Amino acid sequence: MKKYILFDNDGVLVETEKYYYEANVRALNEFDLELNFDTYMEIMARGGNAWEVAIKAGVPKEEINIKRERRDIYYQELIREKNIEIDGVVETLEKLSHSYKMGIVTTSRRVDFDLVHNNRDIVKYMDFTLCVEEYPRSKPYPDPYLAGMKKFNASKAECIIVEDSQRGLTSAVNAGIECVTVYNEFTKTHDLSKASYKINSIKELTSLLKNL
Template identity: 50%
Template sequence: MNSSAGTAQGFDGRTKALKRYILFDHDGVLVDTEFWYFTAGERALAEVGVTLDKDRYLRDMGQGLGTWEQARAAGVDERTIERQRAVRDEYYQEYLRTEAIEIEGVLEALAELSQYVRMAIVTSAKRRDFDLIHERRRIRPFMDFVLVREDYGLGKPHPEPYLTGLVRLGATREETLVVEDSARGLNSAVAAGIDCAVVHNEFTASQDFSRAVHRIGALSELTEIVRRAS
């Protein structure tokens, strides 16, 4: 990794610090799970007579809300919501075990990036789900550490998750890049004062990413972004 300090000219003409660290979101960035999480919630709500509207779900998700806001709006009581939340989690784990959630090119991109930057994961995933996903995958060895939902108090879009990641890395905002696929995650990075690259995910593609510094189609494009500044 090139660890020398320095600056580079950004595409908008501003002088920016070189990126020496990357904080990755997880779901939708490193593994293709966003659709299955939605589907698990959709299935759980259908059991109590509620149809989960995808467009509203995506809007709510951008504000740190999600499945259960629609349940409450439909008059579902909190006791039932808690029961169906557990059901949703069971369905989601079923999908994690049985569905193909790999994203092509992720391992190759991480191997290339590891020559230039230190990396970590900051995810909203629960530890149980994260561990299940990575029982037989080879992503974790590229990471300095992983922060799951139990490792911080306030979730995305609050800045706490990424600020916690900065502290763990011993990094400054200026030399760090966040990689996200959702408006919720982008808003978290922006609130933390960290540049964010949004990678295309078909499921979240309709969300507002106007505050992203970079829009990329695949993680392989990050290598060029980092190398241009090295």
């Protein structure tokens, strides 16, 4: 029986992934480098980062670090001004909170995560949140979700993960924990064939879990 739900954040609880891509595009453009969508999807799926494009072009590490800071500023500007709500998330979490303990396991930096969730009702339903600084290796390694499971002092059989990306799903598979993938237009080209379950909307999660 499932008792604990571990949620990915970006693309599952808030619609932020496209703005992170946009921020990377803007920063790389300042090097006169193009980051096309298909390239970014391939990088994202395997857990790489957009700076591979700059490294391949021979840009010095020091210059990349400067642009990385600019990228972070661009991203924060976007998530402040754009509508990043996903329909049905808060209502679904409210329903699930009566039957499950829940946590968020994200590859976001804590500073970005806190900015995203400032004045939102999502985190109040969570027992904990884990950001990229708070576990040894990021997705697609199993570390993030194993850390989440440990927080609950739970067994793998008692947990279920909710993801939207190939990188996140691979992390769940590597951790040996069942995973539900939620359809997201941004990650629709990712290979999600290893998911235990697939849903088209977060609003379907409640009924799915009732039948497990």
